[in-house]
Amino acid sequence: MTRLDDRQILTAEITEACAAGARLAPALGLAGIDVRTFQRWRDGDGQVRADRRPEAVRPPPSHALSEAERARIVELFNEPRFASTPPARIVPTLADEGVYVASEASFRRVLRDPGQMRRRGRARPLRSAGLPSTQVATAPGQVWCWDVTFLKAQVQGRWFYLYLILDL
Known part of the structure; x- marks a missing residue:
């Protein structure tokens, strides 16, 4: 634009x-x-x-879910048997029972509106990894770094291993 x-x-x-x-x-x-x-x-x-x-002005698509269908999805999602189940497992479970309400993507889209697409279940929520600790060397021999590198040889299938240990 x-x-x-x-x-x-x-x-x-x-x-x-x-x-x-x-x-x-x-x-x-x-x-x-x-x-x-x-x-x-x-x-x-x-x-x-x-x-x-x-x-x-954009009219809603003709195949959009009605309010009754959206309410049915939220109702199913909040049933006690699906209390700790994500949509990826609810939809196949319902399909095994012969019930089709909507696709998994529709479940996610409908449940995102009322704010119900959060972590479900007994597992702990994901924690973000903290910043890596920094090492400070004030004198020689305090902090060591190491690495192993594979170097190609002239003969196919042979390698040299370079072990490198450095004093930070």
Whole structure:
């Protein structure tokens, strides 16, 4: 999406270039704009108009879940037997019983709205790993580093092992 002020600047510069003798298509090609896009930016008076996509009215798709179906998903999700079960296991369990309510993705999408897509179950929540501890050496022989590297030999399938130990 190009902002209105950027559109106005580009349109003014391209119009100025065309008035100076440049052809429209190469000038638009230099700016990276298609001819049809340039035509769409301008209305009948020659004024530049803003992008109308953000305020466009978009009807819900015909296959969208109804409010009753969404309520059924939330109700199933909150049943005691599924208290500690994620949607990835609820949907197959229901399928084994011969019940199909919605796909796993629909379960996740519906449950994200009321804020119910959190960790479920008895397992502890994930902890983020803390920052690694830094080692500070104030004298020789206090902190040592090591690494093992495999180096190819001239013979196929043979390796040299380089063991490297350094005093930090």
